[in-house]
Amino acid sequence: MSGVVVVTGAGRGIGAACAKALARAGWKVAVNYARSRDAAAALVADIGREGGTAVAIAADVAVQDEVRRLFAEAEARLGPITGLVANAGIGGTIAPIAEQTEATLAPLFATNVYGTMYCIGEAVRRMSTRHGGAGGAIVSISSTAARLGGLPGMVPYAASKGAIDSMTVGLARELGRDGIRVNAIRPGLVDTDIVGPMGGRPMLAQMAQVIPMGRHGEPDEIAQAAVWLLSPAASYVHGAIVDVSGGR
Numbered sequence: 001m002s003g004v005v006v007v008t009g010a011g012r013g014i015g016a017a018c019a020k021a022l023a024r025a026g027w028k029v030a031v032n033y034a035r036s037r038d039a040a041a042a043l044v045a046d047i048g049r050e051g052g053t054a055v056a057i058a059a060d061v062a063v064q065d066e067v068r069r070l071f072a073e074a075e076a077r078l079g080p081i082t083g084l085v086a087n088a089g090i091g092g093t094i095a096p097i098a099e100q101t102e103a104t105l106a107p108l109f110a111t112n113v114y115g116t117m118y119c120i121g122e123a124v125r126r127m128s129t130r131h132g133g134a135g136g137a138i139v140s141i142s143s144t145a146a147r148l149g150g151l152p153g154m155v156p157y158a159a160s161k162g163a164i165d166s167m168t169v170g171l172a173r174e175l176g177r178d179g180i181r182v183n184a185i186r187p188g189l190v191d192t193d194i195v196g197p198m199g200g201r202p203m204l205a206q207m208a209q210v211i212p213m214g215r216h217g218e219p220d221e222i223a224q225a226a227v228w229l230l231s232p233a234a235s236y237v238h239g240a241i242v243d244v245s246g247g248r
Contacts, residue, residue, distance in 0.1 A: 002026040003136070004078040005230065006071065008061050008119055009088030011036025013192035014141060016043050017219035018085050018226045023052030025227050027083065030074035031056045034088070053078070061088045061115030062107070071122040082136035083230050084123040086116045089141065092160070094153035105156055112160035116140055120171065120182075128178040135179025137230045138171075140164050141222070142186045144245045161186075165241055172239025181238045183229045188245025190217040212247030 005022050009015040011033035019029045020043065029047065031054050033040040040056040047054040055077050059070035075081055092108035093100065120138055127136035142164040145151070150158030168184040175182055189207050204216040225244045228234055 002231075003082035004028045004030065004074065004080060005083030005085060006030040006032060006074050006081060006119070006123070007085040007087060008032040008070075008115070009034070010043065010085075011039040014187065014190065014219045014222045015085070015087040017223035018087060019043060019054065020047060021220065021223035021227050022083075022085070022230070023047040023054055024050065025231070027230075028052075028078045029054040030070070030078060030081075032059055032061070032070055032088065034058065034060045061119055062110035064114075064118045067115070067118040067122055071119075071126065075126065080134065081123060081126045082134060084119060084136070084138045085226055085230075086119045086138065086140040088115055088119075089160075091154065092157045096153060097155055100156055108156055109160055109163075112157075113163045116164060116167065120167075124175060124178070124180060127180050128175070130178045133179070137181040137234075138183070139226050139229045140168055140182075140184040141226075142168070142184045142241060144186045144188045144243060144248060146186060148248075168241055169239055176238060181229075181234070183234070183237055183239065184241045185222060185225050185229070186241055186243045186245065187222045188217055188243070188248045190219060190222060192219060210248065211245075215246065217244065217246060 005027045007019045010019040010031040019031050023029050031040050044054045044056045057073050059066040089112045093104035127133040143161040145158035146161040146165050172182045208215050222244050
């Protein structure tokens with residue numbers, strides 16, 4: 001399958017890698033970003049130079065009205081949507097649970113959980129055969145933190161990703177007869193901006209000792225799994241949560 005795919009949080013990191021890899025695979029890509037305007041514009045230009053089609057669309061996935069506008073604009077500019085990579089997410093405030101507050105927790109869950117639900121809801125309204133759509137596929141980006149509990153001070157982040165795992169299993173049951181496949185990827189430690197507050201590359205190098213493959217991952221390694229899950233090669237893969245974590 002190829003068609004039109006929305007990739008949220010695509011200005012940088014895993015989202016940008018997914019957008020580029022999907023464009024190379026023949027998808028028209030809506031590159032969503034919240035604040036990384038210059039990075040998103042540069043990515044769209046790179047995709048265009050390689051012969052692909054992409055547009056950059058600003059929207060904060062934590063705000064449902066902005067999600068509605070994102071999908072409407074993507075459809076108007078690129079055509080009917082048949083794919084979604086729900087990647088947008090934040091790390092939240094790194095602190096023990098006794099120091100977490102509404103001010104630290106609300107933005108985390110608004111983006112990572114509510115935002116993912118808003119995006120999937122909009123995708124389903126457009127793709128579901130029950131709603132007159134042609135079907136499609138959804139890939140959400142979870143984290144191995146969902147099953148490991150997260151690094152110190154990041155239990156709330158792990159919990160938000162645990163919600164993605166539960167969502168994937170439940171929505172696979174809900175949407176299986178609607179022509180929509182739903183899966184998730186659990187990346188392990190990957191070299192992206194989100195690891196900066198955790199210690200950046202020195203932390204990644206230290207953590208490599210507990211990764212069976214002896215190294216951290218790269219964004220494109222996650223992107224290749226997303227391309228596969230959205231493709232006909234994964235036509236019977238539904239409700240799966242795929243670890244891309246070097247064995248950790």
